[in-house]
Amino acid sequence: MYDKIQEKMSIYDKLHILSDAAKYDVACTSSGVDRKGDGRGMGNCSSAGICHSFSADGRCVSLLKILFTNECIYDCKYCINRSSNDVLRTSFTPEEVCTLTMEFYRRNYIEGLFLSSGVLKSPDYTMELIYATLYQLRHVYHFQGYIHVKTIPGADAEIIKRVGFLADRMSVNLELPTAEGLKLLAPHKNRRNILAPMRLVQNKANENKQEIALYKNTPQFVPAGQSTQMIIGATPETDFQILNVAESLYKKFELKRVFYSAFVPVNKECSLLPKRTEEGPPLLREHRLYQADWLLRFYHFEAQELLDEKNPNFNIFLDPKCNWALKHLEYFPVEVNRADYRMLLRVPGIGCKSASRIVKARRFGNLRFEDLKKMGVVLKRALYFLTCSGKMLYPVKVEEDYITRNLLRTKEKLPDSMTYQQLSLFDDMGFGEKQARQIVSQS
Amino acid sequence: MTDVYLCCDTITGLYSAIYDAWREHREGEAKIAVQGNMEPELFCEYQEVKESQKKARAVEQLIRVNLGEEAYKELYYALLSKDAGKGNAVFWTMQEARKLKDSRKIMEHLDHPAVAKVFELSRNVANEAHCFIEFIRFRELKNGILFSEIAPKNQILTCIGEHFADRFPLENFMIFDKTHQVFLVHKEKSPWYLLWGEVPSEEAIHCVSDKELEYEKLWKNFFHTIAIEERKNPACQRNHLPIRYRADMPEFGE
Numbered sequence: 001m002y003d004k005i006q007e008k009m010s011i012y013d014k015l016h017i018l019s020d021a022a023k024y025d026v027a028c029t030s031s032g033v034d035r036k037g038d039g040r041g042m043g044n045c046s047s048a049g050i051c052h053s054f055s056a057d058g059r060c061v062s063l064l065k066i067l068f069t070n071e072c073i074y075d076c077k078y079c080i081n082r083s084s085n086d087v088l089r090t091s092f093t094p095e096e097v098c099t100l101t102m103e104f105y106r107r108n109y110i111e112g113l114f115l116s117s118g119v120l121k122s123p124d125y126t127m128e129l130i131y132a133t134l135y136q137l138r139h140v141y142h143f144q145g146y147i148h149v150k151t152i153p154g155a156d157a158e159i160i161k162r163v164g165f166l167a168d169r170m171s172v173n174l175e176l177p178t179a180e181g182l183k184l185l186a187p188h189k190n191r192r193n194i195l196a197p198m199r200l201v202q203n204k205a206n207e208n209k210q211e212i213a214l215y216k217n218t219p220q221f222v223p224a225g226q227s228t229q230m231i232i233g234a235t236p237e238t239d240f241q242i243l244n245v246a247e248s249l250y251k252k253f254e255l256k257r258v259f260y261s262a263f264v265p266v267n268k269e270c271s272l273l274p275k276r277t278e279e280g281p282p283l284l285r286e287h288r289l290y291q292a293d294w295l296l297r298f299y300h301f302e303a304q305e306l307l308d309e310k311n312p313n314f315n316i317f318l319d320p321k322c323n324w325a326l327k328h329l330e331y332f333p334v335e336v337n338r339a340d341y342r343m344l345l346r347v348p349g350i351g352c353k354s355a356s357r358i359v360k361a362r363r364f365g366n367l368r369f370e371d372l373k374k375m376g377v378v379l380k381r382a383l384y385f386l387t388c389s390g391k392m393l394y395p396v397k398v399e400e401d402y403i404t405r406n407l408l409r410t411k412e413k414l415p416d417s418m419t420y421q422q423l424s425l426f427d428d429m430g431f432g433e434k435q436a437r438q439i440v441s442q443s
Numbered sequence: 444m445t446d447v448y449l450c451c452d453t454i455t456g457l458y459s460a461i462y463d464a465w466r467e468h469r470e471g472e473a474k475i476a477v478q479g480n481m482e483p484e485l486f487c488e489y490q491e492v493k494e495s496q497k498k499a500r501a502v503e504q505l506i507r508v509n510l511g512e513e514a515y516k517e518l519y520y521a522l523l524s525k526d527a528g529k530g531n532a533v534f535w536t537m538q539e540a541r542k543l544k545d546s547r548k549i550m551e552h553l554d555h556p557a558v559a560k561v562f563e564l565s566r567n568v569a570n571e572a573h574c575f576i577e578f579i580r581f582r583e584l585k586n587g588i589l590f591s592e593i594a595p596k597n598q599i600l601t602c603i604g605e606h607f608a609d610r611f612p613l614e615n616f617m618i619f620d621k622t623h624q625v626f627l628v629h630k631e632k633s634p635w636y637l638l639w640g641e642v643p644s645e646e647a648i649h650c651v652s653d654k655e656l657e658y659e660k661l662w663k664n665f666f667h668t669i670a671i672e673e674r675k676n677p678a679c680q681r682n683h684l685p686i687r688y689r690a691d692m693p694e695f696g697e
Contacts, residue, residue, distance in 0.1 A: 015661055020668045039612045039632070046606075051577050051683070053694060055670035058679025065669060103658050104665075106589065106614060107581045264673050281673055360551035371554045374563070 014090050015100065021070040021081055022116055024266070025173075025229070026259040030062045030111035030146040032224030033168050041142025042106060045168065045224075050111045063114035063148060064104055068092055068129055072118030076175070076186040077273060078234055080266040081118045091120065094133035102141050112146030112168075113137070123154035131159060134166040146224075153193040157200055161221075164201060169224040169256070172197050174249075177242045181235035184272060198253050201226050206254075225256035232289065233263040233282040234273055238312035240303070243292055247303040250296065258293060262286040288314040295320055298352055299345045317408055322348045325385060326400050332385045333398060337366050348407075349382030369393050380410045447474045447484070450492040450530070452598075457522050458499035460492045461534055465502070469538065475530025482527075510540055511547040520565035520572075523598045532560035571595055572602035578688045579603075581616060582659070583652040589616035590648055592691055600627045604635040619643050659693045666694040 031049030051060035069091035070081045080087065097115065104110045115133065120126045130149060137143045149167040151160055164170055172194050176182045179191040201222055208221035228249065232242065246258040262281035265273060292314065295301040299321070306320050307313070315323045325332065325348050334347055336358060344355040354376040361367060361375065366389050373379055383393040384403045396402070448464050450456035457475065464473040474487070483489075506515045518533050526532075535557035540549040552558045581589035589611070600620050607616065608629050618627040626638040689695035 012661060012664060016664055016668055019665050023669050023671055037609045037612055042611060042613065044606075044610050053578070053666060053692070054680045054684040055666060056677065056680060057670045057672075057674035058676040058683065059670075059674075060683065061666065061669060064665070100661070103654075104662060106611065107583070107658065107662070108579050108591075109662050262674075264671060283674065357551075357553060360548075361553040363548075364552045365554060367554060371559075374559045375553055 009090050011096060014092060017088055017090050018067045018070060022065045022067045025116055026261045027227055027229060028060055028062045028065055032256055035144060037144055041144055043143050043145030045146050052110055062111045064101055064110045065114040068115055068117035069120045070118050071120045074119055074188040077270050078185055078231060094136050097133050098137050098141055101137060105145055114148040116150035119152060123152040124156050124159060126152050127155035127159045131163050134163060138166050151197045153189060153197060160197055160200060161204055164204060164222045165219050167222060170201050170222050171227040174228045174230045176235050177230050177237045177245050202253050227255055227257040229259035229261055231263050232260050232286055239314050240307040240312035243303040243307060246293060247296055260286050260289045292320045300342055322407055326404060329398055329400060333387045333392060334385060335387050337362050337389060347382055347385045349378035444486055444488045445472050445474055447476050447487045447489045448492050449476050449478055449489055452477045452480060454522060455499045456494050457530055458502040459494040460530060462498035462502050463492055464534055475534050477527060480527045509546050510549055514550045517550050517561060517565040520568040521561045523568050524564040525596050526564055529564055532557050536561045568597045571597050572599040574688060575599055576603050576606055578692060580692050583655045585650045585652055589614055592619040592621055594621045598623050600625055600637060608635045663694050
């Protein structure tokens with residue numbers, strides 16, 4: 001039947017089905033590798049990544065994000081392609097994927113290919129198909145753009161390694177933050193099967209780095225590193241648990257990115273999943289997790305500084321950095337002209353770039369608040385935590401309630417049409433609307 | 444009386460003006476203004492600059508050697524800006540750099556107003572250039588040439604030429620800057636160059652190849668299906684991809 005469907009369906013319909021099925025995958029980044037074109041084919045890569053469009057949900061479109069096939073032998077409760085779902089099934093041929101990638105790429109629509117797949121017949125069989133596609137793209141079409149490929153859990157180590165030499169980034173989805181959640185919602189997958197290929201890719205990549213140090217022309221293995229993603233809000237984990245999982249993934253598996261995906265109920269009839277048809281996906285929670293993730297990776301924070309057993313969830317109203325600063329007012333205010341780089345990083349309103357600009361510019365003389373503004377410091381937030389030559393910008397009290405009240409008045413810039421009125425969003429964080437109101441009236 | 448050096452809005456013009464200003468007033472006061480983008484001031488003496496490649500190369504060399512490659516890039520980007528004060532900002536930054544013990548650190552000296560201005564302009568140009576690296580769309584014409592037209596505020600073509608030439612070494616492509624009426628031209632396996640004083644033939648640039656419409660349709664199809672309905676968010680989309688870029692992007696056409 002599979003072959004019959006494939007013959008009948010136009011490339012237009014296939015693309016529709018297989019991109020629709022891939023859209024819940026979060027990562028669409030093309031970052032992590034710098035590569036010049038070799039002049040004989042097409043493509044190059046830029047390590048900061050390049051977005052080429054933004055879809056109606058505000059997410060970046062960087063890669064041609066498709067499934068190779070939406071056939072699947074697994075039956076994961078949260079997934080639209082679960083084997084028990086009655087959806088139209090189809091598969092690309094390697095040739096079709098290559099043509100689409102090349103033609104989109106030369107019109108500057110995309111930065112490369114993100115190839116994921118349902119499990120057709122067996123993990124090995126699927127991985128072979130993916131390998132055939134990437135091989136053709138790299139060696140027949142001489143494509144030097146970005147390729148991100150999903151590792152199919154359970155596939156043989158040898159085929160995973162071969163794919164790794166053709167791809168820039170590989171990822172295995174962690175799916176759910178804890179092993180219990182996975183057992184409940186994805187009965188055919190287990191934690192060990194997911195972590196094994198992650199470890200394999202990590203070890204191989206480290207080995208490869210040493211080889212490259214010795215022999216310059218060694219082919220590169222997954223040069224842009226690994227990433228993973230987990231679904232937020234389908235199972236009852238706290239933010240503290242999730243952040244700890246992310247931290248250990250960064251430390252133990254040397255992942256480049258962990259992505260968080262607010263749970264969208266696509267299989268509405270399932271009794272194991274939370275019903276949230278009216279509330280919509282927990283977007284603010286996802287946003288807070290990304291903010292905290294940034295603090296872990298670039299601001300030298302640790303998970304246990306941001307949350308703990310007693311406060312296991314992020315503050316709805318304040319971003320994690322402001323929240324941390326308010327609980328540690330003993331460090332503030334910080335003197336801009338003297339504080340070290342790491343301390344500057346901890347000041348709300350100062351980012352990595354502005355902190356390094358401050359450190360360089362102050363060698364030429366004392367900085368004033370108007371200079372900070374030009375360097376990109378967000379003063380409306382930073383002013384409560386900074387002094388310039390001993391003076392604060394306005395006479396403010398360094399006091400938790402006072403600063404909280406004022407910070408809330410400035411309104412944080414949220415990425416969405418999210419507003420503070422959408423209190424129903426917070427229910428899943430253990431905050432009821434009533435509790436949320438209490439917090440407001442407290443301040 | 445302050446001397447004001449008047450020049451065309453090109454890199455050669457601006458560098459030539461800086462050359463003259465530097466020769467006569469490297470310690471004193473002088474201003475640089477761009478023809479067609481200036482407000483006449485009282486108590487100033489205006490003089491038109493004689494532009495030449497030789498002067499331009501001398502200034503370029505002066506900056507590269509004394510301020511270093513990084514600062515050179517920032518000054519160069521600032522000069523591509525649409526801002527009328529760009530010549531002054533660059534000239535005054537060069538004067539300030541002379542006073543420093545290590546002139547190469549000039550761009551770290553952000554508490555100086557001219558340096559801050561150069562920093563701001565250069566960042567603005569670099570940001571716009573980056574947006575076009577992202578959002579430029581090519582269409583394949585009947586003759587196989589990839590064609591694109593854009594309407595940037597700053598003169599960003601030279602900032603993106605290298606990127607696309609490296610990316611598409613085997614393609615013939617052209618980018619037309621509608622605002623400044625300049626072409627960027629790339630012939631396969633050759634270096635890119637700018638072409639002034641020509642306009643595209645309306646007929647030729649709309650005569651697309653047979654496959655073109657099909658791929659455009661496939662792209663629109665992909666673009667619309669990839670969005671998640673439950674997360675719809677036009678404000679966020681507009682933040683990342685401002686409306687002004689959308690006119691030349693097929694996924695935002697009908």
